[in-house]
Amino acid sequence: MGLNGQLSWRERPYHRAWLWDQANRLFDFFQNRAFNPNGGFYELDGDGRPINPGNPIRGIHSTARMVHCFSIGSLLGRPGSNDIVDHGMKYLWEKHRDAERGGYHWSLDNSGLLDATKQGYGHAFVLLAASSAKVAGHPDADRMIADITEILNSRFWEEQHGAIAEEFGADWSPVPGYRGQNSNMHLTEALMAAFEATGDTGYLRKAERIADLLIRRRAGENGFRVPEHFDESWTLDKDYKGNEMFRPSGTTPGHWLEWARLVLQLWALGGRKHDWMPEAAKALFAQSIALGWDKDKGGFFYTLDWNDEPARREKLWWPMAEGAAAAAFLCEHLPSDFHETWYRKIWDGISGHFIDGDRGGWHQELTEDLAPSYTLFAGKDDIYHALQACLVPLYPATGSLTKGILEANRV
Numbered sequence: 001m002g003l004n005g006q007l008s009w010r011e012r013p014y015h016r017a018w019l020w021d022q023a024n025r026l027f028d029f030f031q032n033r034a035f036n037p038n039g040g041f042y043e044l045d046g047d048g049r050p051i052n053p054g055n056p057i058r059g060i061h062s063t064a065r066m067v068h069c070f071s072i073g074s075l076l077g078r079p080g081s082n083d084i085v086d087h088g089m090k091y092l093w094e095k096h097r098d099a100e101r102g103g104y105h106w107s108l109d110n111s112g113l114l115d116a117t118k119q120g121y122g123h124a125f126v127l128l129a130a131s132s133a134k135v136a137g138h139p140d141a142d143r144m145i146a147d148i149t150e151i152l153n154s155r156f157w158e159e160q161h162g163a164i165a166e167e168f169g170a171d172w173s174p175v176p177g178y179r180g181q182n183s184n185m186h187l188t189e190a191l192m193a194a195f196e197a198t199g200d201t202g203y204l205r206k207a208e209r210i211a212d213l214l215i216r217r218r219a220g221e222n223g224f225r226v227p228e229h230f231d232e233s234w235t236l237d238k239d240y241k242g243n244e245m246f247r248p249s250g251t252t253p254g255h256w257l258e259w260a261r262l263v264l265q266l267w268a269l270g271g272r273k274h275d276w277m278p279e280a281a282k283a284l285f286a287q288s289i290a291l292g293w294d295k296d297k298g299g300f301f302y303t304l305d306w307n308d309e310p311a312r313r314e315k316l317w318w319p320m321a322e323g324a325a326a327a328a329f330l331c332e333h334l335p336s337d338f339h340e341t342w343y344r345k346i347w348d349g350i351s352g353h354f355i356d357g358d359r360g361g362w363h364q365e366l367t368e369d370l371a372p373s374y375t376l377f378a379g380k381d382d383i384y385h386a387l388q389a390c391l392v393p394l395y396p397a398t399g400s401l402t403k404g405i406l407e408a409n410r411v
Contacts, residue, residue: 034066040063041058043056058096068133101171101172102155116170121180121246125186126148130194132400179229256288260281294313294315315368316364316366
């Protein structure tokens with residue numbers, strides 16, 4: 001139920017049709033433009049043209065996200081999706097994968113390896129891609145799931161902490177001194193997808209341990225502001241300065257929103273055993289609104305300092321997307337006027353400022369004043385966050401999109 005005794009937006013036929021239309025527009029924007037016939041996928045500029053088409057960079061997370069998203073397309077019945085999935089799976093296995101030493105390299109260009117490091121963030125997305133491809137029926141999914149699972153278990157997983165290490169060299173030499181929440185957050189999403197794809201509860205148990213460490217304990221100790229950066233013993237490092245795209249300093253309200261959805265999904269998948277999870281999800285969302293939302297101009301600030309003041313004032317697309325998806329889950333499991341109001345308000349902001357109605361796709365970065373900008377991102381290289389935001393509200397808030405679509409297809 002929505003506001004004033006009326007249907008929630010998620011239940012209204014017009015809103016649902018509008019979300020379908022936005023999802024289709026995203027598929028249309030990326031499907032042919034991003035396809036690189038020489039392997040992998042192009043990053044796209046603001047007009048949807050390949051960036052540096054003569055020697056494009058292929059990052060592992062971008063390749064894996066395309067596999068995941070077009071596995072969703074395949075399950076929906078979108079023509080051409082299977083070709084995209086097959087193209088991406090082949091590139092992950094034949095190019096990103098280290099056939100000699102195991103694991104998956106971070107990035108390549110036409111000359112070969114560009115960054116040969118093996119990072120937890122990238123490996124999380126390989127597991128997500130393989131799991132989604134399995135649900136979509138790809139013939140190579142099982143071998144990739146087995147391969148990436150063995151690597152995660154033998155190289156990355158630290159049983160004493162219940163989380164993964166961050167990074168290794170190409171030869172598996174440790175890169176010491178840092179542990180990060182971002183890679184573990186995305187691994188939580190991937191572990192849930194792997195559980196749904198395989199039925200192996202070991203994936204779910206790992207996801208629960210990561211959430212317990214990062215949300216129940218570390219976020220709970222910090223007023224449900226999710227800490228990003230830690231040392232090897234998982235002690236918070238408030239002074240960490242790193243990559244502003246993948247490891248931004250301070251705190252990142254967008255990740256609080258992302259965790260709000262993931263914690264509720266984990267609670268639903270795990271049989272609702274962990275009583276702390278719904279209240280944590282509610283607190284994470286409330287804090288993101290109270291501290292991260294620009295009350296004057298709208299949109300979520302990218303990062304805050306530890307005094308809860310905006311540090312990087314850019315407004316990025318992915319916190320808005322994650323906010324819409326989180327609000328959808330909260331409206332399903334913890335319905336309230338607050339969650340319904342913010343579900344609508346976030347979509348108002350996306351529609352008014354982030355969707356590029358002229359050129360297609362979403363603006364990935366806006367200034368504080370909500371004008372398109374390209375300081376952190378060169379263009380429109382990612383379908384993943386925006387597509388999921390459009391589709392999550394259309395399916396039951398009980399699991400991954402792939403499994404939800406599969407179940408909806410059954411006769």
